[in-house]
Amino acid sequence: MTAVRMFTQADVEPAVLTDCVVAVVGYGSQGHAHALNLRDSGVPVVVGLRPEGNSFEAARRAGFEVLPVAEAVKRAGLVAVLIPDMAQPAVYREAIAPNLRPGAALLFAHGFNVHFGQIKPPAATDVILVAPKSPGAMLRREYQRGQGVPSLVGVHQDPSGHALELALAYAHALGSTRAGVLETTFADETETDLFGEQAVLCGGLSALIKAGFETLVDAGYAPELAYFECLHEMKLIVDLVYAGGLAGMRAGVSDTAEYGDYVSGERVIGDAARQAMRAILADVRSGAFAERWTKEAARGGPEFKRIRQREREHAIEQVGQRLRARMAWLSEAD
Numbered sequence: 225m226t227a228v229r230m231f232t233q234a235d236v237e238p239a240v241l242t243d244c245v246v247a248v249v250g251y252g253s254q255g256h257a258h259a260l261n262l263r264d265s266g267v268p269v270v271v272g273l274r275p276e277g278n279s280f281e282a283a284r285r286a287g288f289e290v291l292p293v294a295e296a297v298k299r300a301g302l303v304a305v306l307i308p309d310m311a312q313p314a315v316y317r318e319a320i321a322p323n324l325r326p327g328a329a330l331l332f333a334h335g336f337n338v339h340f341g342q343i344k345p346p347a348a349t350d351v352i353l354v355a356p357k358s359p360g361a362m363l364r365r366e367y368q369r370g371q372g373v374p375s376l377v378g379v380h381q382d383p384s385g386h387a388l389e390l391a392l393a394y395a396h397a398l399g400s401t402r403a404g405v406l407e408t409t410f411a412d413e414t415e416t417d418l419f420g421e422q423a424v425l426c427g428g429l430s431a432l433i434k435a436g437f438e439t440l441v442d443a444g445y446a447p448e449l450a451y452f453e454c455l456h457e458m459k460l461i462v463d464l465v466y467a468g469g470l471a472g473m474r475a476g477v478s479d480t481a482e483y484g485d486y487v488s489g490e491r492v493i494g495d496a497a498r499q500a501m502r503a504i505l506a507d508v509r510s511g512a513f514a515e516r517w518t519k520e521a522a523r524g525g526p527e528f529k530r531i532r533q534r535e536r537e538h539a540i541e542q543v544g545q546r547l548r549a550r551m552a553w554l555s556e557a558d
Contacts, residue, residue, distance in 0.1 A: 272296030
């Protein structure tokens with residue numbers, strides 16, 4: 225197991241960004257939080273967006289100078305590419321690459337397109353990764369509280385010899401050095417992120433919830449009971465895991481639940497599931513998944529849309545919609 229370096233505020237020279245105009249390309253979940261935190265940290269920021277896009281006026285109302293992407297790139301010493309993965313290659317080719325200033329650096333919050341060769345920056349360009357480990361809303365909220373969320377940093381190209389220094393200064397301006405910044409690579413960030421999404425966080429979790437729900441309903445139990453036991457209460461358990469790890473979760477549930485965890489968990493996630501996880505990881509590392517997703521997106525996403533619609537029609541969604549309508553605290557949280 226390779227040791228990972230962690231950086232804190234003591235390891236950073238914030239002045240690296242003081243006179244560097246950062247072009248934040250995109251103003252969605254991550255983009256708006258990056259732009260606001262950078263500005264509040266004293267970093268000069270321009271926002272690059274399509275003039276007809278939904279975010280253009282939102283960024284302008286927030287007080288930013290908002291420019292077409294090409295014009296923002298021309299102004300910048302660092303270009304932060306924070307638009308969705310599948311939109312990045314075209315925007316890079318059409319607006320970023322032709323207008324990137326000599327000596328300007330490129331930053332990504334996810335390594336997908338660089339790692340899998342969809343974007344190939346010039347060899348003379350510093351290419352860095354700063355990936356906050358939270359949604360943008362939390363990144364912004366914790367910054368405003370004087371705290372921060374952890375980030376990953378990595379260097380893909382370092383012709384200047386100062387790429388890591390630049391990445392750390394950017395992470396610091398986001399507030400992440402308050403919590404700790406871990407060093408990684410574009411490859412490791414991308415591959416672990418894709419694997420986690422598919423095998424555990426999204427794909428694995430969704431399939432586990434549906435399988436549990438279907439097992440109870442097929443055995444004759446009320447769908448409402450199955451929903452509560454297999455989906456609704458998931459948040460209670462995840463919150464315990466999030467706050468205290470698996471040990472914290474086990475300390476927070478009943479002894480009966482803890483014993484059931486020990487004797488039954490491996491029956492669900494056994495050798496077959498582990499083999500499937502290894503196969504998923506192999507597809508991620510080989511680029512097979514990236515190729516499949518890139519081709520699917522280029523076709524307009526027919527498989528993606530078909531499966532999305534099928535999943536929305538699953539019985540668990542119909543039951544959940546009725547039950548959640550009675551949970552006033554959900555709308556209050558929104």
